[in-house]
Amino acid sequence: MSEIVASLHNHTLYSDGSAPHFRLFDEAISAGIDVLITTDHNVLVREADQYYHKDSRHLLFLAAEEIHDQDREPQKNHMLVIGARKELAQFAHSPQLLINEASAAGAATFLAHPNESELPMVHEPDISWVDWDIAGFTGLEIWNHFSEFKDAARDFWKMLFFAFFPEHYPRGPRPETLAMWDELLSSGQKVAAVGGADAHAIQFSWSILHKVIFPYKFHFSSVNTHLVVGEEFTFDLDHDRDMVIQALKNGSAFVGYDLPASTRGFRFTAETDSSRVSMGETISIENGATIRIHLPLPVKARLIRNGKVINQWEGTSNLVTTAHESGAYRVECTIEYHGMERGWIFSNPIYIEKQEKKHGSLQ
Ligand SMILES: [Zn+2]
Ligand SMILES: [Zn+2]
Secondary structure, three states: OEEEEEEOOEOOOOOOOOOOHHHHHHHHHHOOOOEEEEEEEOOOOOOOOEEEEEOOEEEEEEEEEEEOOOOOOOOOOOEEEEOOOOOOHHHOOOHHHHHHHHHHOOOEEEEOOOOOOOEHHHOEOOOOOOOOOOOOOOEEEEEEHHHHHHHHOOOHHHHHHHHHOHHHOOOOOOHHHHHHHHHHHHOOOOOEEEEEOOEOOEEEEEOOEEEEEOOHHHHHOOEEEEEEEOOOOOOOHHHHHHHHHHHHHHOOEEEEEOOOOOOOOOEEEEEOOOOEEEOOOEEEEOOOEEEEEEOOOOOEEEEEEOOEEEEEEOOOOEEEEEEOOOEEEEEEEEEEEOOEEEEEEEEOOEEEEEOOOOOOOOO
């Protein structure tokens, strides 16, 4: 298994970010990112995909898009469309049409910051997802690093404190987003999860204070989506782009908050005598499957089936248990950081399907 760290929700000068592509490349490389994906608002920058090499490190850059209906009042429903390679913003007025067109173009579709707060002090509206009469989307951005700042900055002083000491505000995905995800999973849908920076590197000025709020490198070191795939990059652009898009569509990934400690190395598998699967995959069982979880550090972890915690561990890195029931199984880990237990790793599910035993067979 090979692990690819992706930062997949970023804005540049093509929309409301504050730097051109090439500036982001260096910062992504120095933060240890393997795949940088930009998602400027309603604009797909074509022919920009490329490999960037520096100091023996390699960065795969893919330009994608965050699409929303600019005429809608109030503003809602931001969708990350990754891998389309053609402009789809003309379908923004209908989320279902957009999902259909994006799927037909081979893209993954994620509902961005599906639940968030407004931040009236700086005229930032609440841009949650509200049109739920949709089907066929790839998944949810369960953790949006910038959106969580809007949740945390509940008064002026908190906003100022978290703007200058941003390592103090992230706690994890919003509980209602996780509950919504679990509800979709429990209904039998396959719904992939990603975590995004939503990096803008905003220029902030107040009286004599001037600061770039949340520089790109800070975002790239924080909430990332780690893809766990079967092969290494080949450095063939088309091949590697397809591999990344496919992993996102499958949910072969976990969301990691890499600022307290790198989440590289997390693994979650299920196996029977005849099969072994990882995140995003389905396994059939007759009696049970052995679940194995490897944590990069011996933090608190819990195994969740269809929204219910079925196992908890603390103080060990290699966790083994058995699953006997059908359902979507996923893992959550927390870590102590700046005096608080904070979300650290959120895996995509492994889908377990229990086969009914055949009756009446002759012994
Ligand atoms: Zn957005
Ligand atoms: Zn965004």
